[in-house]
Amino acid sequence: MIINSLSISDFRNIDYIQISPSENVNIIFGENAQGKTNLIESVWLFTGCKSFRSKRDSELVRFETEYAKNGIEYFAFGREQNAEIIIDKKRHAKKNGIELKSPSQLIGEFYAVIFSPSHLSLIQEGPVNRRKFLDTALCQLKPFYAKGLAKYAHTLEQRNALLKDIQFHSELYDTLDVWDDKLSSYGAAVVSERIKYVKLLSENAREIYYGLSSGREDFSVEYINNTGLYSEDAYEIKDFLLKRLRETRRDDIYNKITGVGPQRDDLNIKIKGISARKFGSQGQQRSCALALKLSEANIIREITGEEPVILLDDVMSELDLSRQDYILNHLENRQVFITCCEPSVLNLSGAKAFHIEKGCLI
Ligand SMILES: Nc1ncnc2c1ncn2[C@@H]1O[C@H](COP(=O)(O)OP(=O)(O)O)[C@@H](O)[C@H]1O
């Protein structure tokens, strides 16, 4: 996946920018609040996913303008292609000149992996962030996963609503069987995909972390399935989840919420055998998050045969020199966009540098 041309207009604080990026490393530099992350965000949106920092699309449109319009010409799946995203109250997308029903149809057409300082939350904060990481990675790779996840979430919501109603309408009790059956089928598909993904993640991230720590530290990540079953077979998971839903039904009615299932699962990330969340230093935690994100890129390549574009927002200044070196030496054959305040920290031959000030190139 190589972007040959990127144009951005009326997006965030960017009035108009057009660049022809390098096939390798692109350094976006400038002072704080000038539009560096905005440029990275504009590239990310071509994945078809939502922004990594705004829930509402309308926040992406430059103040006092009506719409943003961003375009890329890129090489993917063996040919030159183009895509366009127009944002007014929401996002609209075109690919090769054809209007798509939804921007999410770009998923699987353009791959990118983003790493920003906020990804430290992957290690430091609660399980929601880790599940979100898995779900976002899987949604980009497998559109059917996104559909299955949505069905699971919808069914879970309905079962939870029913749990609240049962106290007033005891005749509803028997309908739980139908919901449990559906929920365990959809849930099993989610858990099975996540477990398979974490296996790939674990192998990849262990190797990257080993390199990042100059061979000094061992890294591991495992999927914590709250039902206690460790199988990646969807049928086995379904049976077990259904059994657990029945066993915990009384508690669920009492608590008015479903207590078992993938909405409670987590990742256990360890360095040298102990929890990175509880005992890792800031630097170790940052390296863990980075190892997971760089693994995400490797897995996209392994599964799709396409190299995703790598977006590294404000990463370098927070890493020591040997870790910076490791990253820069492991990005060859990939197109990378790196933001930083001071380009001299990145002494790279073949890199293109773009200086951004108040949303314009200078
Ligand atoms: N919709 C918008 N319209 C105009 N300016 C915006 C919009 N959204 C964010 N900004 C501005 O963009 C700037 C931040 O840009 P950003 O890319 O995050 O900076 P940095 O260069 O530090 O990465 C802020 O000054 C913010 O006010």
Ligand SMILES: [Mg+2]
């Ligand atoms: Mg920034």
